[in-house]
Amino acid sequence: MIDFLTLTIEAAIKAALMILSLLTGFAYTTLLERRFIARIQQRVGPNRAGPWGLLQPAADGIKVIFKEDIIPNGADKVIFTLAPALTAIPALIILAVVPLGGDVNVFGYRTSLALTSTNVGVLYILAVTSISVYGITLAGWSSANKYAMLGGLRSTAQMISYELAMGLSILAPVMVVGSMSLADIIDAQKNVWLVVYQPIAGLIFIITMYAETNRAPFDLPEAEQELTAGFHTEYSGMKFAAFYMAEYMKMIGVSVIAATLFFGGYRLFGLENLLGGWMGPVILIGKVMLSLLLFVWIRATLPRFRYDRLMDFGWKVLLPIALANAAITAVLVVLDPWWYRLI
Amino acid sequence: MTITPITIAFFIMAAFTLGGSLGVVTNRNLFHAALYLVLALFGVAGLFVLLEAPFLAAVQVLVYVGAIAVLITITIMVTRRIMGVTESVNRQWPLAAGVSAIMAITLGFVVLDRFAGKLPVAAVPGDNIVRLGEALVNYDAYLVPFEVASVLLLAAMIGAIVVARE
Numbered sequence: 001m002i003d004f005l006t007l008t009i010e011a012a013i014k015a016a017l018m019i020l021s022l023l024t025g026f027a028y029t030t031l032l033e034r035r036f037i038a039r040i041q042q043r044v045g046p047n048r049a050g051p052w053g054l055l056q057p058a059a060d061g062i063k064v065i066f067k068e069d070i071i072p073n074g075a076d077k078v079i080f081t082l083a084p085a086l087t088a089i090p091a092l093i094i095l096a097v098v099p100l101g102g103d104v105n106v107f108g109y110r111t112s113l114a115l116t117s118t119n120v121g122v123l124y125i126l127a128v129t130s131i132s133v134y135g136i137t138l139a140g141w142s143s144a145n146k147y148a149m150l151g152g153l154r155s156t157a158q159m160i161s162y163e164l165a166m167g168l169s170i171l172a173p174v175m176v177v178g179s180m181s182l183a184d185i186i187d188a189q190k191n192v193w194l195v196v197y198q199p200i201a202g203l204i205f206i207i208t209m210y211a212e213t214n215r216a217p218f219d220l221p222e223a224e225q226e227l228t229a230g231f232h233t234e235y236s237g238m239k240f241a242a243f244y245m246a247e248y249m250k251m252i253g254v255s256v257i258a259a260t261l262f263f264g265g266y267r268l269f270g271l272e273n274l275l276g277g278w279m280g281p282v283i284l285i286g287k288v289m290l291s292l293l294l295f296v297w298i299r300a301t302l303p304r305f306r307y308d309r310l311m312d313f314g315w316k317v318l319l320p321i322a323l324a325n326a327a328i329t330a331v332l333v334v335l336d337p338w339w340y341r342l343i
Numbered sequence: 344m345t346i347t348p349i350t351i352a353f354f355i356m357a358a359f360t361l362g363g364s365l366g367v368v369t370n371r372n373l374f375h376a377a378l379y380l381v382l383a384l385f386g387v388a389g390l391f392v393l394l395e396a397p398f399l400a401a402v403q404v405l406v407y408v409g410a411i412a413v414l415i416t417i418t419i420m421v422t423r424r425i426m427g428v429t430e431s432v433n434r435q436w437p438l439a440a441g442v443s444a445i446m447a448i449t450l451g452f453v454v455l456d457r458f459a460g461k462l463p464v465a466a467v468p469g470d471n472i473v474r475l476g477e478a479l480v481n482y483d484a485y486l487v488p489f490e491v492a493s494v495l496l497l498a499a500m501i502g503a504i505v506v507a508r509e
Binding site for chain 1: 348374375378381397398401402404405408409410413416417420421470471472
């Protein structure tokens with residue numbers, strides 16, 4: 001019973017820390033996005049709240065909390081309230097199986113920097129991404145607003161279409177490593193990153209992760225010209241903020257997963273063992289920062305896809321390439337030719 | 344029976360499953376019924392976790408919650424008329440009741456016949472996923488059912504494409 005209690009407390013502390021860091025990450029990703037886009041567009045960006053605008057997220061938070069919370073008359077009240085929560089929960093739990101570092105000592109207690117380790121980590125990630133469409137669908141349906149409804153439907157169709165290619169691109173590293181555990185996948189990248197073995201799968205994963213997070217150039221669910229604000233047209237106050245929170249936390253989540261699957265995770269030429277293992281999370285944060293900057297850069301650079309082109313691209317380009325890549329990888333893993341192990 | 348955290352978790356998951364199923368058949372709002380179905384499917388995934396079958400739990404969420412239930416939800420969303428239906432049974436209910444009763448009796452008989460008095464079953468030793476994968480390609484285990492199911496799915500897929508083309 002004592003053992004069970006220790007494990008529970010350890011898991012609770014780790015979960016609380018993970019949620020706290022995701023929320024902090026979300027707050028400062030918004031600032032990063034606004035400042036970086038401003039820099040690209042030759043503007044200044046928010047710089048008044050605190051030094052370099054560092055208190056801007058806090059100011060935004062206070063503002064949003066005191067906004068009026070509106071529920072439209074025709075809305076399905078229960079589902080309308082549930083939808084923002086259902087959008088945020090998958091974004092909060094997706095990193096539960098990802099190792100964020102090796103083993104470290106905390107006040108003499110040795111523990112690993114992962115919330116939990118399971119041998120089906122990759123499947124867990126796919127399962128959580130597949131349920132994240134519910135929040136947006138329900139928000140669109142329950143608002144009793146045609147723009148919201150269309151935005152919700154579009155988003156659902158988009159996420160389902162791109163999930164297939166994403167799943168197939170994740171399959172390739174799983175086959176190369178021979179394990180669905182994320183810890184094994186990171187250990188296999190001690191010397192060479194998997195993106196070297198699987199450049200096509202890596203590229204497809206990066207493209208689909210933009211579609212899964214509904215970010216530019218795949219941000220059709222909230223295309224202003226056609227849909228006002230898409231699925232969150234009728235939302236205000238904290239519920240509105242919850243959708244943004246989910247979007248930014250998902251950006252962080254998929255960045256961590258991309259780094260883990262294709263770019264060595266928390267490892268970087270053995271540097272992760274410095275400072276008693278505490279260098280691992282720092283390296284991972286660095287990789288995630290680079291990925292977030294790429295997210296913002298792409299948003300500032302590329303125009304939005306047209307809807308039919310988006311579906312065509314997903315079904316007629318990404319899916320066949322991902323399928324062929326998975327088939328070729330399977331054959332190569334079985335045959336194991338000498339040149340395949342060299343690269 | 345001793346109450347352990349596992350037992351409590353089991354009862355919570357069982358309540359999700361049964362409560363969700365009840366919600367599906369009693370709710371008049373079709374969209375709410377579909378959401379109750381999602382709850383029931385999640386309960387089943389939780390039961391798989393308690394049975395130390397994380398692979399089945401993840402697949403349950405991925406396939407049933409993430410794909411099938413999403414399709415049901417979208418179908419309801421794009422079918423405006425369906426939402427106006429107020430009666431919860433149609434004219435074919437005696438037939439449906441008969442089929443359901445036969446299914447329930449058959450399944451109940453199989454479960455009671457095979458598993459009654461034999462619980463709890465010990466956990467499968469070794470790596471579940473490796474053993475499952477080997478069982479699916481082993482001629483003495485499940486190779487034939489696996490291939491038959493694959494052919495069935497392929498036929499359904501081609502059929503769907505043919506129907507969509509016409």
